[in-house]
Amino acid sequence: MKINIPQVAKLANLVIKKSEEELLEKQLSSILDYVEKLKKLDTSKTEETSQVTDLENITREDIAKPSLSSDDSISNAKSAYNGLFKVEGILE
Amino acid sequence: MSLNNLTIKSAREGLKKREFSSEELVKTCIEQVKKHNREINAFLTILEKESIIEAKKADELLRKNTDLPLLGIPIAHKDLFLTKNIKTTASSKVLENYIPKYDATVVKKLKDAGAITLGKLNCDAWAHGSSGENSDFNPVKNPWNKSFVPGGSSSGSAASVASSMCFAATGTDTGGSIRLPASFCNVVGLKPTYGRVSRYGVIAMASSFDSIGHFTKTIEDNAIILNVTAGKDELDATTPNRTVDNYLEDLNKSLKGVKIGVPEEYFSQGLDLKIKEKIENALSFYEKLGAEIIKVSLPHAEYAIASYYIIQPAEVSSNLARYDGIR
Numbered sequence: 001m002k003i004n005i006p007q008v009a010k011l012a013n014l015v016i017k018k019s020e021e022e023l024l025e026k027q028l029s030s031i032l033d034y035v036e037k038l039k040k041l042d043t044s045k046t047e048e049t050s051q052v053t054d055l056e057n058i059t060r061e062d063i064a065k066p067s068l069s070s071d072d073s074i075s076n077a078k079s080a081y082n083g084l085f086k087v088e089g090i091l092e
Numbered sequence: 093m094s095l096n097n098l099t100i101k102s103a104r105e106g107l108k109k110r111e112f113s114s115e116e117l118v119k120t121c122i123e124q125v126k127k128h129n130r131e132i133n134a135f136l137t138i139l140e141k142e143s144i145i146e147a148k149k150a151d152e153l154l155r156k157n158t159d160l161p162l163l164g165i166p167i168a169h170k171d172l173f174l175t176k177n178i179k180t181t182a183s184s185k186v187l188e189n190y191i192p193k194y195d196a197t198v199v200k201k202l203k204d205a206g207a208i209t210l211g212k213l214n215c216d217a218w219a220h221g222s223s224g225e226n227s228d229f230n231p232v233k234n235p236w237n238k239s240f241v242p243g244g245s246s247s248g249s250a251a252s253v254a255s256s257m258c259f260a261a262t263g264t265d266t267g268g269s270i271r272l273p274a275s276f277c278n279v280v281g282l283k284p285t286y287g288r289v290s291r292y293g294v295i296a297m298a299s300s301f302d303s304i305g306h307f308t309k310t311i312e313d314n315a316i317i318l319n320v321t322a323g324k325d326e327l328d329a330t331t332p333n334r335t336v337d338n339y340l341e342d343l344n345k346s347l348k349g350v351k352i353g354v355p356e357e358y359f360s361q362g363l364d365l366k367i368k369e370k371i372e373n374a375l376s377f378y379e380k381l382g383a384e385i386i387k388v389s390l391p392h393a394e395y396a397i398a399s400y401y402i403i404q405p406a407e408v409s410s411n412l413a414r415y416d417g418i419r
């Protein structure tokens with residue numbers, strides 16, 4: 001399978017050396033080839049499994065419960081102002 | 093025998109009989125950490141002062157004959173478990189300054205059972221890895237032989253218990269992250285059934301696989317911990333409302349009438365002959381104890397890893413997308 005490594009690296013925001021491209025392509029294609037074997041499997045008679053717990057629609061009463069204080073909520077923020085997260089403006 | 097080499101069971105008995113105090117237990121463990129952590133690198137955070145304060149409180153309760161399953165026992169948590177006001181990094185530089193504001197359910201349950209948190213344990217970053225070498229804060233070494241890997245991703249958890257730095261350590265298993273290091277470090281590791289133990293407050297890897305377990309020196313100790321951690325949690329919708337057995341009672345049950353299925357696919361190409369022999373020895377041991385060994389076939393086993401390589405990265409990328417942008 002041909003893989004465009006520079007394109008994948010760009011999408012993943014990774015810096016990759018030209019010299020690494022060949023090795024990475026080989027490794028990535030061998031993973032994809034391995035996964036390809038799923039295509040050969042006949043699952044027409046296999047029951048679908050989408051989860052293993054048998055649990056469905058877990059809900060609770062819509063009652064407010066104690067939660068983190070505003071100070072605690074923003075305690076890990078790099079920048080905060082007046083109990084709010086402070087971020088760079090994204091709209092003009 | 094040094095106190096840190098005891099099991100949870102024997103340490104609890106000694107505490108109850110006032111043979112030693114929780115403070116002494118904590119101090120010998122901390123001493124062991126200080127002596128060996130430079131080479132083994134199992135602990136990322138050591139809570140020396142805090143754990144001694146907690147131990148003194150535990151000793152106070154012990155004097156009042158308070159009976160809690162883990163009262164006064166020093167344990168440690170994989171750095172994937174949120175611990176209130178204690179740095180939690182997932183062994184990744186992305187979270188190197190993260191201070192959680194609440195405890196994971198398991199952390200809280202263990203605390204409520206009287207356990208004392210000695211510190212936080214190194215692992216493969218975000219629990220992504222199988223060797224313990226993939227931490228952003230340097231690899232963990234196997235205490236039995238430091239030129240070997242301890243297995244991962246719960247590398248520090250297995251290594252810390254194997255070197256008697258603590259009596260038990262929490263871990264997580266998505267695709268082998270408890271089973272591998274437990275095996276590599278020769279300690280008892282348990283990956284419980286999915287949903288048996290709450291995942292709330294544990295940094296997620298792949299949510300449909302993540303299982304929360306622990307490491308101990310003996311099977312009995314392992315059951316003591318599971319008795320505390322298992323059960324329904326309103327904060328994790330995958331925990332069923334099923335009765336939690338007393339796992340200690342089951343330990344001495346006869347194996348008569350128990351059927352153990354052995355999938356023949358697991359004995360195919362690639363299995364090391366020495367490992368095969370070990371498994372066969374274990375099977376004949378169970379047989380002697382009364383269990384019936386039955387060969388079964390799991391024809392889809394061959395496709396498990398291929399499926400895992402699709403499902404796991406998909407779940408990981410949605411779980412980790414939330415950290416994108418943290419600089």
